[in-house]
Amino acid sequence: MTARPRPVTLIHVVLSKGIMFVEWGAEEVTEENAMTVLAEVCELSAGEAYPLIFELHGIRTVSYRARKALAAGPWPATRVAIVANAIVDQTAAYFFLGRHPTPCDSRMFVSLPEAMTWVRSCSVP
Secondary structure, three states, rough: OOOOOOOOOEEEEEEOOOOOOOOOOOOOOOOOHHHHHHHHHHHHHHOOEEEEEEEEEOOOOEOOOHHHHHHHHHOOEEEEEEEEOHHHHHHHHHHHHHOOOOOOOOEEOOOOOHHHHHHHOOOOO
């Protein structure tokens, strides 16, 4: 019997020029890595809300518990843009946006420049 290699999860969170970026690559989004992303975003935001861009790469499944954790937040965001150029990533993004309303405007994009233009157009009081 050959052991199947465990899928690699890439999570990179950075705050740059007033925009929070989350690069997320994983075959399966688990509750554990959903909570890791939320904790890193909250830590970097230090109590402030920023436009938030998620870049998704290679996601095949999102566990039920991960969906619950992601929906519960709280996300310190003024706008949420999800960048997904693979059809599976787009399907996951549309499903999530449709099932879990965000407390701020949110949209799905296929390119990072479009997402950046949109989040920068946000006027925060």
